[in-house]
Amino acid sequence: MYPFSEGSYAPRNGWYVAAFTSEIGEALLSRWILNQPVVLYRKADGTAVAVEGRCPHRHYPLGASKRVGDAVQCGYHGITFDSGGKCTFVPSQQSVPGVYSIRSYPLVERGLWAWIWPGDAGKADPSLIPDMEEIGFGLDGYRSEPFYYHEVDGRYQLLNDNLLDLTHLGYLHSSSIGTPDDAATPEERDTNERRVRSRRIMRNTKRQAVSEGRIDFDGPIDRVSGMDFHFPGFHAGIGEMLVSEGHPCAGEVLNSSRVWHAVTPAKRYTTNYFFAMGSIDHKGVDEMIEYLKPVLAEDMFATVEIEKIIRTMDELPPELMLKSDGTAVLGRRVLQKMMDAERADA
Amino acid sequence: MYPFSEGSYAPRNGWYVAAFTSEIGEALLSRWILNQPVVLYRKADGTAVAVEGRCPHRHYPLGASKRVGDAVQCGYHGITFDSGGKCTFVPSQQSVPGVYSIRSYPLVERGLWAWIWPGDAGKADPSLIPDMEEIGFGLDGYRSEPFYYHEVDGRYQLLNDNLLDLTHLGYLHSSSIGTPDDAATPEERDTNERRVRSRRIMRNTKRQAVSEGRIDFDGPIDRVSGMDFHFPGFHAGIGEMLVSEGHPCAGEVLNSSRVWHAVTPAKRYTTNYFFAMGSIDHKGVDEMIEYLKPVLAEDMFATVEIEKIIRTMDELPPELMLKSDGTAVLGRRVLQKMMDAERADA
Amino acid sequence: MYPFSEGSYAPRNGWYVAAFTSEIGEALLSRWILNQPVVLYRKADGTAVAVEGRCPHRHYPLGASKRVGDAVQCGYHGITFDSGGKCTFVPSQQSVPGVYSIRSYPLVERGLWAWIWPGDAGKADPSLIPDMEEIGFGLDGYRSEPFYYHEVDGRYQLLNDNLLDLTHLGYLHSSSIGTPDDAATPEERDTNERRVRSRRIMRNTKRQAVSEGRIDFDGPIDRVSGMDFHFPGFHAGIGEMLVSEGHPCAGEVLNSSRVWHAVTPAKRYTTNYFFAMGSIDHKGVDEMIEYLKPVLAEDMFATVEIEKIIRTMDELPPELMLKSDGTAVLGRRVLQKMMDAERADA
Incomplete structure (x- = not known):
């Protein structure tokens, strides 16, 4: 799309600012990033994390959901994901299906900013974040x-x-x-x-x-x-x-x-x-x-x-x-x- | 469309609720049903009817039109349709073209609801309405x-x-x-x-x-x-x-x-x-x-x-x-x- | 598009009313005409003119720009076009590239109206404007x-x-x-x-x-x-x-x-x-x-x-x-x- 070539929207392998560090706290913060819903929050130990903002079950916005400890519990059917995106609880069944998880994004706080890497996590090298000096x-x-x-x-x-x-x-x-x-x-x-x-x-x-x-x-x-x-x-x-x-x-x-x-x-x-x-x-x-x-x-x-x-x-x-x-x-x-x-x- | 297959929107041959019976009265009630504009009203004898909500002449909304007795008179050029959808009057000419009509939908009042059949009227069997008991x-x-x-x-x-x-x-x-x-x-x-x-x-x-x-x-x-x-x-x-x-x-x-x-x-x-x-x-x-x-x-x-x-x-x-x-x-x-x-x- | 054939929108070779003459004055007037942004204004000598309403540099709306004498200066980077559409000034360089211009539309004031010709200017014959009598x-x-x-x-x-x-x-x-x-x-x-x-x-x-x-x-x-x-x-x-x-x-x-x-x-x-x-x-x-x-x-x-x-x-x-x-x-x-x-x- 303009001004890029047909079908080109945005590079995914790069560090983008997801939020000011001061915006991230106990409450779930919803943000669209590269046309994906993302949820940001700070764990009890102070670490800021970013996970997918859409429950894979019925597409409910996880940003309109609830924190349970360091996990996010979907506000619709209660499916719960830890801060790494792994599903830890499905209220309607005893065991959690192996396939159940949401994406967790590399997130680094540096300077005033929390930097997210929307692309291939394996390539997310923090040294590529702009040098603060x-x-x-x-x-x-x-x-x-x-x-x-x-x-x-x-x-x-x-x-x-x-x-x-x-x-x-x-x-x-x-x-x-x-x-x-x-x-x-x-x-x-x-x-x-x-x-x-x-x-x-x-x-x-x-x-x-x-x-x-x-x-x-x-x-x-x-x-x-x-x-x-x-x-x-x-x-x-x-x-x-x-x-x-x-x-x-x-x-x-x-x-x-x-x-x-x-x-x-x-x-x-x-x-x-x-x-x-x-x-x-x-x-x-x-x-x-x-x-x-x-x-x-x-x-x-x-x-x-x-x-x-x-x-x-x-x-x-x-x-x-x-x-x-x-x-x-x-x-x-x-x-x-x-x-x-x-x-x-x- | 999601969650159905490409091109699938909604079944047409089935009874859907068009309105609460208490909503239908003398005034024309406009409602979109399966992406079609529909008009509902109650005839002088108390029967509730549903007809197409779009005048076939220039697509004017019949719900924004006028009742003349048991008929609906299009608010744009005055073309008039009886409660069965048959055109009965065209102000600008003496005779009504044979092709002139709007769709009339099977409509049955049962319980608190007026049930409409948006599909093939020949298949509209009232015994298929959910059993009240x-x-x-x-x-x-x-x-x-x-x-x-x-x-x-x-x-x-x-x-x-x-x-x-x-x-x-x-x-x-x-x-x-x-x-x-x-x-x-x-x-x-x-x-x-x-x-x-x-x-x-x-x-x-x-x-x-x-x-x-x-x-x-x-x-x-x-x-x-x-x-x-x-x-x-x-x-x-x-x-x-x-x-x-x-x-x-x-x-x-x-x-x-x-x-x-x-x-x-x-x-x-x-x-x-x-x-x-x-x-x-x-x-x-x-x-x-x-x-x-x-x-x-x-x-x-x-x-x-x-x-x-x-x-x-x-x-x-x-x-x-x-x-x-x-x-x-x-x-x-x-x-x-x-x-x-x-x-x-x- | 309805009611015309696929791909047909509007004739371009014809006189359309762009504005009442009384609407056109010193201030820039923005108007979309045949899906093109247009700017209308009156020169110091009283002549009404119509030029393209989009700067060819970065698509900024010229109607949200500034008059400098009889010219329009783009509100974004200051590129300036005279009332005939010719670029006369680029703040960031000494000379103006030959290709730089915006469209100027034939515009004729007659009766209460300013008539614009959105199509081929060579065909814009004022005698085709509706006869006032x-x-x-x-x-x-x-x-x-x-x-x-x-x-x-x-x-x-x-x-x-x-x-x-x-x-x-x-x-x-x-x-x-x-x-x-x-x-x-x-x-x-x-x-x-x-x-x-x-x-x-x-x-x-x-x-x-x-x-x-x-x-x-x-x-x-x-x-x-x-x-x-x-x-x-x-x-x-x-x-x-x-x-x-x-x-x-x-x-x-x-x-x-x-x-x-x-x-x-x-x-x-x-x-x-x-x-x-x-x-x-x-x-x-x-x-x-x-x-x-x-x-x-x-x-x-x-x-x-x-x-x-x-x-x-x-x-x-x-x-x-x-x-x-x-x-x-x-x-x-x-x-x-x-x-x-x-x-x-x-």
Whole structure:
């Protein structure tokens, strides 16, 4: 499906964010992930687990069910599964059929996030989770917080495309974080097998209205703006302001923040979208949660409206590409390649 | 369609409940039945009739039309059909074209229900309607009342499956009518060509919180619980409590009630669901109407949520069966066989 | 699709109403036309223009974008198109790729309406727009006003069919404008290659409750009622009352009004519907705007309900035709022929 080839939906062998760790607790949390219902919860010993969210007996949603100790008891006929997915109790019979089980998903908590591997569990290598230091999580002196979760009414790639082309900042977000500089500055790209990095460095520019930073400074600054797309669904952004060359304080960091967008396919045409951020400006983090709400609402508006156009028009004309699409095209190609490889394997 | 074979929706040659008799009056009543719009009303002489709910001229809903005597006059261009479906008047021309008519459905009022035969009218034998005595309607000393009608957002077989496996009582309805006993007690089954019967007899058990019955009794009781599925869409349930053996009053009936669930396919993915009950406890009937509302809401919740899962996942894994599924599997097989026979006939 | 042949949706080479001229101003107006998003606005010099409503870069809705002078700047990445559809600015690069443009539609303002040509622009001959004099617009002494615009939840041909068979007046609108006379009076038809005309002349009849006209008169009147369908989507109606023969004032016009219904396909199953009217009774025009609201609501109700029936039933039985369907059948045939010719051309 658009923008991928016919029959391609999403790579399965990869770590996606299933939830913020802070969302997972004693209660069962239901979430659609790659068009599968999933249930997340925390065991008595504190371990977070993810199991299939559909009872194999009659398709009842296990997320609308009941915890019995560390097990999940289906709310319909009481069939009970332990946290590894093994059926342990069938109320209507003495023994449990050998075939009875639900899927259990590899789930790893790292940083603010619980990472799920929807594909072949045998391939779920935790070292493939984005490196926390590389994404700027847990840096010395930084404060990091989960901000919002939304299930957005649009296919996930629309959000990836959004994040892979920051020339939209100056237009979609013209009233807040964006400046025309973002679009006008050429992008530097750096790619490896795990992520594609895009950076824009705007020298001798002015400060944005927001992100005033920690010190009072009116002179010319250098601004670093960029995003790393960690395949298949995590975007780590950087925003920094430094005093420009020529000034006595040249190179001094005025502000430095990280934003983290996790994009996880929910249903065919909806997306789990998680936004978090970190900053050296601890007080600024509190201010940003309200400030950024309308900004993310703009991204979700674009996603929802584009999805409507795509689904209403039955013959979608091909997109016309621009130079600025290089990163997005590269990101799409990597995901398509992952899907092709999975299909070849199956 | 699930859980039937590709292209199988519902048997047409069978008596389904179209309405409670009390719903049918002078006004036109619109209802979808087996994905066909139907109009029900009562003629001046008191006879209830059912005709096609779509004008053959321009597909206008006849249920949004007007009664003219015992006829239905289409609200769009005034074309008029008598209660047998014959066109009697076309405002724009002198004579009525011979081909002009709508379908008239065999409709029989029996018990609390108006029974419709959506298939081949030539085969509509009223003796195939569930036997009133067998379903426990009109028994001496019992009071019977229609309770609720809902169009439920889920395919009809989900409701049949629900009623064919009462091991759900102790779980889906754990806070009200259910006890774990229901699931733990083995089922006795009795089948003939018109219905499949399932019974559970729980001896020396305790009373449920509800259904206190007519006399004050604290000793051990025997509980009879069961359901008869009359093909293709009627479930007659029984609930009785008797004083257990060993007690001076052994065998005395403490309470006896009947519940009747009619399950009639509405649209492809919705169901007409009718619930009624009877009891020797006349005052109890009034109490039950409120008491059972949340219980039925639980059944409808299960239906709606399972329907969502089925329709969202494009590749539904096969169900894993349990011993307790015997009755449901048998019921499905009978319906599938009816559909196969109808297709072979066509 | 119904009622046309498989794969036939709507003729593209024809003038459709895109908007009332009064709706088009400085702000961008979004409208779906023949399943394409379109944006309408008025340039600084007063000219109304219509361009594609989807940015070719990432399908963002241009109607949710921004005017920059006479150009439209996409709200997502700032790509800018002039009023002829040519791309003039890409924020992220110096030069504009030659291929970059959006469609610009021929748009002509005439009468109360802005007429759009969704098909081959080379064939867009303004002389094919319905003749204003013929439709009764701008007649001496008449006052004309746009009344309402609705996007109706039903396919466009249902509204054309409605207007092509006025025998519905006495039934669907029995409580307001309709009299059984309309259906009972034979229709006179006159066809040319641009429109089909239907007229009913009811002699020596009584006045309707509404449309009292300008003078007080209780005697018998002649009523003229009719509709001209200008292909592919404009209906010009006439309603006149004259003093009947035999009376001293025979032939005197008691009232004369025109109604104009524009029916433009919006999405596959929705329709842009524009209603306007003119009358010699200037004060009457003001009264009619409120009086006719429920009348049009009845037409829209019929459209929406028929659409629901068509889309729910998977096997729609063929319609049974009546003599009064001659005009509608003729209208459908003309549209089908237009579509067939366009397909042969393509």
